[in-house]
Amino acid sequence: MDRPVRVRYAPSPTGPQHLGGVRTALYNFLFAKKQKGTFIIRIEDTDQTRFVEGAENYMLESLKWCGITHDEGPGVGGNYGPYKQSERKHLYRQYADQLIESGHAYYAFDTPEELDAMRERMKASGIPNPQYGAATRDYMKNSLVLPHDEVKTRLANGEQFVIRMKMPRKEEIKLQDLIRGWVVFQSSQLDDKVLFKSDGMPTYHLANVVDDYLMEITHVIRGEEWLPSAPLHVMLYKCLGWEDVMPHFAHLPLILRPDGNGKLSKRDGDRLGFPVFPLNWTDPETKENSIGFRERGFFPEAFANMIALLGWHPGSVQQELFSMEEMIQLFTIEHIGKSGAKFDFEKAKWFNHEYMKKADSKILATDFKKVLSEKGITDSDEHITAICESLKQRCTFISEFWDNSFYFFTEPTVYDEQIVKKKWNEKTKEIMKELSASLLGQTDFSFSALDTFLHSFVKEKNLNTGDVLPVLRIMLSGTKNGPAVYELASLLGKEKSIERMAKAEAEFDKMISV
RNA sequence: GGAGCGUUGGUCAAGGGGUUAAGACGCUUCCCUUUCACGGAAGAAUCACGGGUUCGAUUCCCGUACGCUCUACCA
Numbered sequence: 001m002d003r004p005v006r007v008r009y010a011p012s013p014t015g016p017q018h019l020g021g022v023r024t025a026l027y028n029f030l031f032a033k034k035q036k037g038t039f040i041i042r043i044e045d046t047d048q049t050r051f052v053e054g055a056e057n058y059m060l061e062s063l064k065w066c067g068i069t070h071d072e073g074p075g076v077g078g079n080y081g082p083y084k085q086s087e088r089k090h091l092y093r094q095y096a097d098q099l100i101e102s103g104h105a106y107y108a109f110d111t112p113e114e115l116d117a118m119r120e121r122m123k124a125s126g127i128p129n130p131q132y133g134a135a136t137r138d139y140m141k142n143s144l145v146l147p148h149d150e151v152k153t154r155l156a157n158g159e160q161f162v163i164r165m166k167m168p169r170k171e172e173i174k175l176q177d178l179i180r181g182w183v184v185f186q187s188s189q190l191d192d193k194v195l196f197k198s199d200g201m202p203t204y205h206l207a208n209v210v211d212d213y214l215m216e217i218t219h220v221i222r223g224e225e226w227l228p229s230a231p232l233h234v235m236l237y238k239c240l241g242w243e244d245v246m247p248h249f250a251h252l253p254l255i256l257r258p259d260g261n262g263k264l265s266k267r268d269g270d271r272l273g274f275p276v277f278p279l280n281w282t283d284p285e286t287k288e289n290s291i292g293f294r295e296r297g298f299f300p301e302a303f304a305n306m307i308a309l310l311g312w313h314p315g316s317v318q319q320e321l322f323s324m325e326e327m328i329q330l331f332t333i334e335h336i337g338k339s340g341a342k343f344d345f346e347k348a349k350w351f352n353h354e355y356m357k358k359a360d361s362k363i364l365a366t367d368f369k370k371v372l373s374e375k376g377i378t379d380s381d382e383h384i385t386a387i388c389e390s391l392k393q394r395c396t397f398i399s400e401f402w403d404n405s406f407y408f409f410t411e412p413t414v415y416d417e418q419i420v421k422k423k424w425n426e427k428t429k430e431i432m433k434e435l436s437a438s439l440l441g442q443t444d445f446s447f448s449a450l451d452t453f454l455h456s457f458v459k460e461k462n463l464n465t466g467d468v469l470p471v472l473r474i475m476l477s478g479t480k481n482g483p484a485v486y487e488l489a490s491l492l493g494k495e496k497s498i499e500r501m502a503k504a505e506a507e508f509d510k511m512i513s514v
Numbered sequence: 515g516g517a518g519c520g521u522u523g524g525u526c527a528a529g530g531g532g533u534u535a536a537g538a539c540g541c542u543u544c545c546c547u548u549u550c551a552c553g554g555a556a557g558a559a560u561c562a563c564g565g566g567u568u569c570g571a572u573u574c575c576c577g578u579a580c581g582c583u584c585u586a587c588c589a
Contacts, residue, residue: 115587225584226583253520263582350538
């Protein structure tokens with residue numbers, strides 16, 4: 001089968017998509033690009049009762065943010081449209097009818113109450129999982145058991161009905177999953193799934209197969225939760241006569257919660273304090289707000305990289321940091337893992353930090369500038385950029401920048417008491433006075449010049465660095481943490497450095513005296 | 515309950531019949547720096563368990579256990 005590769009991501013707009021959904025989209029995207037194929041987005045909105053306002057747009061925005069772009073689908077069009085199942089409503093019935101004609105499906109008139117009654121009855125007689133299938137369909141109200149005339153009149157009277165798949169009584173259904181190999185199911189274990197609902201809409205199963213066929217999809221890459229219904233889909237291809245163009249299947253492992261067991265959910269994020277959604281999301285019903293990775297400060301590249309490696313690894317390459325382009329080049333379905341991966345927020349942060357370190361300080365500066373201007377602080381681009389250059393070494397998110405650099409923009413008002421009490425005395429006071437004076441004569445305030453200046457000062461005066469550097473640091477910034485002292489002084493500039501030393505001297509005296 | 519899928523260090527994972535079983539995150543210790551971070555070094559796994567097959571199994575087969583998914587006129 002050498003048809004051009006066409007894959008799709010087919011979410012249903014029932015809420016904000018989370019990590020798992022983005023990853024499914026990403027894998028589809030990577031595969032399509034690697035194979036020089038087409039990546040399609042199709043909206044599966046066949047259940048109007050679960051429709052959530054804004055969910056579709058949210059999904060589109062999320063993928064855009066991650067750098068996952070589609071070739072066909074909402075917003076971009078394509079030759080296989082429309083790409084929203086609600087707009088394709090008219091297409092499905094004919095295929096359901098075709099299945100009825102060929103004897104693979106049938107009308108069922110059972111009411112929900114009757115269905116419940118059947119299940120109760122079966123349970124009472126010792127069957128724990130009653131199914132509408134080979135064992136029970138003969139006792140239900142459907143076109144298999146009702147006289148033809150009655151079926152006709154019921155239909156003619158506009159009575160409510162569904163169309164169900166007639167699962168063969170005893171048949172082996174095999175499918176070759178690209179990730180898991182051959183998977184075998186017995187049709188006797190499968191039930192007569194509803195294909196066409198009484199509201200005139202198809203169910204996922206029918207719509208999915210019909211659309212994949214019509215859109216000439218070659219590979220279905222979706223979550224593992226679909227594996228149990230895959231045999232139904234295979235049957236559908238067979239019964240519709242499309243077996244020769246049936247797509248390949250690849251069922252992705254799930255993303256699990258970091259602690260304990262089970263699928264990652266919004267609850268876990270709330271409980272453990274990390275996002276599970278790519279973007280901020282406000283529930284239109286409850287107005288409840290959920291933070292997104294973007295708003296938490298993640299770079300889209302870091303997020304995509306991190307999410308891709310949750311279940312996939314190119315193998316022999318010893319590397320974890322990949323650009324989208326690299327991932328496309330390296331992507332193969334064979335290298336997708338079989339088992340679920342627990343999401344680890346610490347690792348996610350590590351990815352961001354790595355991207356932070358590699359980020360262009362000029363770009364970081366433009367973002368940090370916004371934070372500064374909110375605080376009423378203005379400064380030159382060059383200076384902010386230089387500070388960012390230092391900051392990106394120790395910060396994972398831009399949101400941490402201010403706490404690690406406020407002393408460059410505002411004069412210190414509090415000084416680390418421990419250090420002052422420990423280091424401040426007549427001797428150090430004298431030293432710092434000398435240092436201040438000699439700093440005044442220092443013209444070159446570059447990193448390297450100050451570095452050598454400071455060290456030679458210590459050496460010439462026969463001092464210990466411990467008597468000079470920590471004190472100078474506190475004088476300049478007030479805090480004991482931060483970049484190297486020469487860097488600190490350099491970024492502050494000569495004038496401010498000397499000013500602050502003078503001010504600190506007086507403050508230190510006060511602190512010591514009490 | 516049933517069906518399907520899965521199980522390599524706390525986590526992500528490479529590998530695959532014979533190896534000292536990669537690497538990363540996190541953790542601990544050390545070096546660098548009298549700071550934080552960065553960087554460097556080191557430490558920690560009888561490859562879930564039990565049987566086979568084999569000269570040899572973490573790798574192949576079969577069980578068991580555990581976990582997950584599905585079991586709707588939801589996707």
